[in-house]
Amino acid sequence: MPKDSRPRRLLALATDNWLARGYLGVCAASLGAAFLFPESLFASAHLLLTAPLSTMVMVLPFGPGTEGGGPAQTLALAFSAGWLLLSALVNAAAVGALSRHIRDSRAARHA
Numbered sequence: 423m424p425k426d427s428r429p430r431r432l433l434a435l436a437t438d439n440w441l442a443r444g445y446l447g448v449c450a451a452s453l454g455a456a457f458l459f460p461e462s463l464f465a466s467a468h469l470l471l472t473a474p475l476s477t478m479v480m481v482l483p484f485g486p487g488t489e490g491g492g493p494a495q496t497l498a499l500a501f502s503a504g505w506l507l508l509s510a511l512v513n514a515a516a517v518g519a520l521s522r523h524i525r526d527s528r529a530a531r532h533a
Contacts, residue, residue, distance in 0.1 A: 435515035435522070442518035445471075449510045472509035479505045 436442050452468040459465065469476050479502055 432511065432515045435518040436511050437514070437518070439518050439521050439525075441521045442514040445517050446510060446514050449514075453506070468506060472506055472513055475512055476506055476509035 436446065449468060449471050452464065452471055455462070456465045456468055469480075
């Protein structure tokens with residue numbers, strides 16, 4: 423049987439328990455709220471939910487030249503969306519790994 427690849431293991435950690443799935447659901451709801459209500463206080467909540475990895479994209483030079491709506495803005499939005507998704511998956515995998523560790527340590531303690 424072939425060994426699982428790293429992306430597959432990361433995805434399994436991010437989706438194999440309810441806590442990690444709940445985190446991804448909250449991230450998706452936050453992103454949906456940002457699109458529906460861009461002027462609300464929660465418009466940037468998805469950045470806080472996926473921090474610290476998502477905040478690294480703030481230092482990239484996507485400002486000048488991308489406000490015209492051309493291909494540069496499309497590329498900047500696509501990159502930002504991809505980075506946000508990757509940040510959410512990494513954080514969900516961390517939550518899943520922590521949840522699995524706690525569950526396994528409790529099972530070992532009670533065995």
